[in-house]
Amino acid sequence: xxxxxxxxxxxxxxxFLIGFLLAGIPLPKELSQFRPDWVAMVLIYWCMALPNRxxxxxxxxxxxxxxxxxxxLLGQHALALAVVAYLTLxxxxxxxxxxxxxQAFSVLVFLLVEQILIFWISGVVGxxxxxxxxxxxxxxxxxxxxxxxxxxxxxxxxxxxx
Amino acid sequence: xxxxxxxxxxxxxxxxxxxxxxxxGLWGVLSIALMTVDHRYQGLNDVxxxxxxxxxxxxxxxRLPADAGxxxxxxxxxxxxxxxxxAQLREKQVFLNVQLQKLTVLEAENRRLRSLLESAVNTPxxxxxxxxxxxxxxxxxxxxxxxxxxxxxxxxxxxxxxxxGVIGQIIQADPLTATAILITDPxxxxxxxxxxxxxxxxxxxxxxxxxxxxxxxxxxEDVKIGDLLITSGMGGRFPRGYPVGTVTKxxxxxxxxxxxxxxxxxxxxxxxxxxxLLEGELPAVKPEPGSAVAAVQMP
Numbered sequence: 009x010x011x012x013x014x015x016x017x018x019x020x021x022x023x024f025l026i027g028f029l030l031a032g033i034p035l036p037k038e039l040s041q042f043r044p045d046w047v048a049m050v051l052i053y054w055c056m057a058l059p060n061r062x063x064x065x066x067x068x069x070x071x072x073x074x075x076x077x078x079x080x081l082l083g084q085h086a087l088a089l090a091v092v093a094y095l096t097l098x099x100x101x102x103x104x105x106x107x108x109x110x111q112a113f114s115v116l117v118f119l120l121v122e123q124i125l126i127f128w129i130s131g132v133v134g135x136x137x138x139x140x141x142x143x144x145x146x147x148x149x150x151x152x153x154x155x156x157x158x159x160x161x162x163x164x165x166x167x168x169x170x
Numbered sequence: 171x172x173x174x175x176x177x178x179x180x181x182x183x184x185x186x187x188x189x190x191x192x193x194x195g196l197w198g199v200l201s202i203a204l205m206t207v208d209h210r211y212q213g214l215n216d217v218x219x220x221x222x223x224x225x226x227x228x229x230x231x232x233r234l235p236a237d238a239g240x241x242x243x244x245x246x247x248x249x250x251x252x253x254x255x256x257a258q259l260r261e262k263q264v265f266l267n268v269q270l271q272k273l274t275v276l277e278a279e280n281r282r283l284r285s286l287l288e289s290a291v292n293t294p295x296x297x298x299x300x301x302x303x304x305x306x307x308x309x310x311x312x313x314x315x316x317x318x319x320x321x322x323x324x325x326x327x328x329x330x331x332x333x334x335g336v337i338g339q340i341i342q343a344d345p346l347t348a349t350a351i352l353i354t355d356p357x358x359x360x361x362x363x364x365x366x367x368x369x370x371x372x373x374x375x376x377x378x379x380x381x382x383x384x385x386x387x388x389x390x391e392d393v394k395i396g397d398l399l400i401t402s403g404m405g406g407r408f409p410r411g412y413p414v415g416t417v418t419k420x421x422x423x424x425x426x427x428x429x430x431x432x433x434x435x436x437x438x439x440x441x442x443x444x445x446x447l448l449e450g451e452l453p454a455v456k457p458e459p460g461s462a463v464a465a466v467q468m469p
Contacts, residue, residue: 032232037440064190068197076221077228079313079342079349082214083204090201094194101183133209134357135311138377 016169020062023050023160024070028077041141044149046156047074048092048122052115053160055096056104058170067093081133088125092118112153119146215342222344229303229315229347296449298322300330302442303347312355312375314338314442319346327407329448335413335436336360336401337445352439353414354379361404362414367392370402373414373433379440382415384431389422391429399433409448 027046035043047070054062071089075082095118096103103114123146127137163169208214300318318324320343328340330350338352353360354375362373362384369391373382387393397417403410415433422429 028228029232032229034233034236064193064197068201071201073225076218077225079311079315081205082208082218083201086204087198087201090194090197094190097190098186101185105183129205130311 016164016167019163019167019169020054020058023054023163026050028073031074032077042144042148044145044152045119045122047071048089048119049115049149049153049156050160051089051093052096052118053157055093056100057161057164059097059100062093063097064090064093081129084126084129087129088122091125092122095121108154108157111157112150115153116146116150119149122146218342219344223346226346233303298324298447298449300324300348300445300447302445312338312352312358312377312379312439313341314350314352314445316340316348316350316445316447317346318447319344319348321345323449324348324447329408329412331412331446331448332437332442332444333446334438335415336408337437337439337442339407340447350445352379353435354382354439360408360414361402362399363402363410364393364417365398365400366394367397369393370404373399380434382433382435384417384433385428387429387431388427389424389429393417393420393429393431395420 024047027050030046031043034040051062051067051070055067067089068086071084071086072082074080074085074089078085099114103111106114120143123143127142130137204214298318300316300322303315303317316324316330324340324343326340326343328343330337330339336353338350338355338358340348341351342349351358352375353373354377356375356377358375359372360374360382361370363370369387371384371387373384376383382399384393384399395417399414399416401408401410401412401414413436415435417431418434419432420429421431
């Protein structure tokens with residue numbers, strides 16, 4: 009596989025690493041309620057940009073790392089991110105041609121699905137969310153999507169990741 | 171022009187990838203299996219151990235900006251501010267020293283009385299200071315990550331306190347870090363006693379940092395707002411007599427057998443930075459693996 013896609017693997021790895029960092033950095037409570045799931049957004053971007061290369065397996069693996077980092081049930085974020093990758097892979101052709109602000113709505117839907125899956129699983133193991141704030145990160149993700157998209161697109165073009 | 175046949179391009183836009191469904195199914199089944207194993211059995215604890223150690227540097231990396239900010243603000247603080255803080259701390263030290271003198275006398279008296287009564291003397295407990303690794307966890311689980319682990323002598327079930335009172339207990343001790351569950355986690359219950367009257371009950375977490383619930387207190391019990399709650403020493407996890415919270419709400423509902431009582435933890439659980447781990451003489455309770463609350467059996 010490496011010979012078929014020789015360029016820019018490290019760009020993808022670094023972008024995920026930065027996503028992990030942003031997901032963990034302490035923020036004031038008011039902001040951290042809206043802190044988007046950066047890792048999921050980076051995953052959506054790469055699934056959209058390089059669907060042959062980044063897909064469900066990568067999403068699952070990244071999700072598992074997130075589980076370990078957050079001390080969550082092993083497999084919880086893995087499942088949610090695999091589903092996000094699947095949704096993106098099935099719709100990337102339509103989303104890719106849409107303007108940025110319309111893309112943001114699709115991203116909102118993906119992130120909502122992800123949040124609901126994660127909290128559904130949390131509820132099953134005895135941690136039901138007690139208010140509706142748990143959907144706020146998806147809204148934060150939608151607002152910040154255009155920014156992330158532009159940054160990652162420029163990085164992809166600059167480093168010629170393909 | 172008038173044809174209804176979609177152009178190949180449009181069809182391309184709506185193409186579905188059939189192998190993706192299959193792959194999602196496979197990964198989905200794998201994650202469900204993994205979650206079941208992780209939740210029901212403790213077979214994955216070793217794997218978690220190794221992985222937690224592997225990502226340990228990462229937690230430090232995440233902390234770096236916050237630490238750098240603290241370092242900067244400490245180093246760039248003005249001389250006046252430092253002098254003021256110094257004076258304030260000195261004043262506080264004098265105040266604490268006076269209290270400590272009283273305490274020494276009381277402790278001696280207590281020991282004498284206890285020896286008169288021939289009851290067991292409380293051996294002083296040793297304390298291990300741990301720092302919070304400033305990593306945000308799942309906001310709906312009240313777990314914190316500490317920078318001390320098995321290598322420093324931390325064990326699962328160890329009580330965690332701060333300077334005000336009880337915070338929680340260790341649920342998982344990895345080689346270099348440890349995870350603690352807070353007393354406000356919805357899955358945590360702590361055996362307590364009301365200091366004024368000696369009534370024993372449980373303090374259950376609610377998922378809110380400011381609230382503990384006291385179930386199982388009958389309507390005719392003497393409970394007042396402001397009553398101090400202390401650990402009762404039941405359950406063999408927490409030593410007796412550490413402050414837990416103060417009662418903030420008492421509602422007697424004639425229709426229900428128990429009163430609705432809410433307490434506020436004395437420790438400031440949402441702004442913890444340093445905690446103390448008690449190394450007590452407690453009987454080694456073998457915790458039911460993975461479940462921190464197992465030692466605190468519900469009545």
